[in-house]
Amino acid sequence: MKEIKIGLLGFGTIGAGVVKLLTKNSALLEEKLGARLSLKKIADLDITTDRGVSVEPGVLTTNVDEVLCDPEISIVIELIGGYEPARSFVLKAIANGKHIITANKALLAVHGEEIYAAAAQKGVEILFEAAVGGGIPVLSAIKGNMAGNNFSTVLGILNGTCNYILSKMTQDGVDFAEVLQTAQELGYAEADPTFDVEGIDTAHKLCLLLSLCFGTRVDLKDISTEGISSISAVDINFARDFGYKIKLLAIGKRDGERIEARVHPTMIPVNYPLADVNGVFNAIRLTGDFVGPVMFYGRGAGMEPTASAVIGDVVDIARNMLAGISRRSAPLGYLDDRVKKLTIKPMGEIVSKYYIRFNAVDRPGVLAKISGALGASNISIESMMQTARSASETVPIVIMTHEAREMDVRKALAEIDAFDFIKEKSNLIRIEDNLE
């Protein structure tokens, strides 16, 4: 039986998952490939810690060149994460003619162009299904069976930490800080959670989704990114009263030769399937001009789901190798020379419906001044809610707008927040409730 030899960079949680899958399901993979996948070398700085999976003697090494320079290894799986040394190792592996599989969204979001170009020049593959949505095979589907579609919209719940925190806040009615602490104790959030809760990880993943959906390069810095740390239990309760849930969404929309690319907390109607994506699950909802709306749902992270996506990429490359070909399709689905650089629409120009929570002293004329300022900026009010009255303290006043331009909303908010009866910065959450 033919054998395809694989090298692994990084022996953390996902690396251990890959070892586990290749061990447990080797017979299954042989039934599908007619070839054996064998893990020849694993390079990691730490080769003594027990990862709970057994590895044959001699497989583990601290010398990365035993993976990068072994002529028998044809596929290198990069699971180190971060920018360096992952970038240098991947480029060296490509230079040595090895196909690359990576779960590293940060690397591709920032250095993708350089890496794709190097892979094209050497004629090797670069696949990264595990970088978005964990085990959910959405990138393969965009490049593969849905390739005939012009996509208009892609929405994603892509970060398990944020989704766990928002789900718990919604379920238990507690505030962000409290849930974050529990999440950290349970291992669902990092000690420094910035990367997750401020939406940066989600923006990395959106960057990859946009590239595949629209055939475009995207500069990460052009993606407007807001996290969930400003969401309070008060907003979640108001959202419920209006029939919405709050999710951290990655949003990509095509508008001619421009695209919207943004990550922010978003209100979606409770009866949308996306609203039921709770805890550590992820989902991606795309709209294509022929397929219409489709949604993919599954575990967005973790040892085993991520290993499933990595091995799916290995199977893809192995099928090519066994057929004697490479790069049956380019990394983004589009031919390399057809990848464009679409302009990202400035945030001020987007049009959305808005939830705005004002904190005002409860006295006559307040509502007239707020609604007057909104009207002067062409923002029309769909509904309004004021739940409590208080003579001495501030009360929350919530306004849901019809569709308005972001720059108009920001201008009106700046005016309103300057009124003497406003005691705290107003809070704005965008609404998506008009999906095809």
Added chain:
Amino acid sequence: MKEIKIGLLGFGTIGAGVVKLLTKNSALLEEKLGARLSLKKIADLDITTDRGVSVEPGVLTTNVDEVLCDPEISIVIELIGGYEPARSFVLKAIANGKHIITANKALLAVHGEEIYAAAAQKGVEILFEAAVGGGIPVLSAIKGNMAGNNFSTVLGILNGTCNYILSKMTQDGVDFAEVLQTAQELGYAEADPTFDVEGIDTAHKLCLLLSLCFGTRVDLKDISTEGISSISAVDINFARDFGYKIKLLAIGKRDGERIEARVHPTMIPVNYPLADVNGVFNAIRLTGDFVGPVMFYGRGAGMEPTASAVIGDVVDIARNMLAGISRRSAPLGYLDDRVKKLTIKPMGEIVSKYYIRFNAVDRPGVLAKISGALGASNISIESMMQTARSASETVPIVIMTHEAREMDVRKALAEIDAFDFIKEKSNLIRIEDNLE
């Protein structure tokens, strides 16, 4: 630019969708393939009716051999439906060395083995993404990126007609016959709806899903199939009271070397994402040993979504042709000689939770006799509901059981239905609420 020539058999709704996609998105497809897809011939008995899409002169023909025997045509798309003449045409196209794409689940569920064998012998492709779930790219995902998984469960809402009827019954509280009539008027149900509402179409699709998930041949007659015509508004209301919705589910489960394969109305908890799949939407939920649970959701039928899946298969074959290869993977994902024939577990041996509605005269001792008969067959009761009392008429008594063997439940039901206080055959609906 290279050109790949395609022939189409059947110019109905989906055929027109394929023409529309190839016309509208030809530039997009060229950006992905670096080649032109051109529709050379369309064979149909009716070449005069306007399908709302424009076709160049000379493309339409009533002579099927102009597709099947044209040496320039390398891909034949079969959209005739049914067993014959679709089977003969497909076999002739294969014999002439053409790759096949079909949306015909009935054909593959019944004649798949013959067709796969013929395709293997000639070394041509046979792809059928559009046969299950319309535009939802689930088959590609099972064969492709999720190939590293041993699947334990596949559940599907696969028939838009049934799902529309059940959704309307749930939403409006009306009975089956009334909704069916509306569905027929709206074109969501055929004049003879048997094929859809009795679950036969769903069983065809389950047959294909089982083959891909478990690498097995399945005899359609071994799939236990019940439709939705026995579901009443009463059952839907009781389901709601217990926190469930009723859906027609295709269910496949692996249990060692045997599988469960069944189609029947099923109660699922309202908070399952599957419970929110309404109207003409379809969804497939799979559980793999590594990926865990994943769900795919989208439009299960219609001109444009189905065309999306057909063209996705065209892109797949075109990428192989352009790379100079064929059959990079076999039709079921498993090598042809590794496809097994797993035994289907007899329906009596399955274990499930059950909803049972008895129609009993309301008099003392009735509940004792019913629960006594259930207990004697090892069926334990999880909860019971009796909503109304009536001295003269029968009342519905609803029992939800813990897990029980189907043969025990059937035995107990036969005993209970023979009691003189039971005035109508009891109604049984299986429950799936313990999914991983």
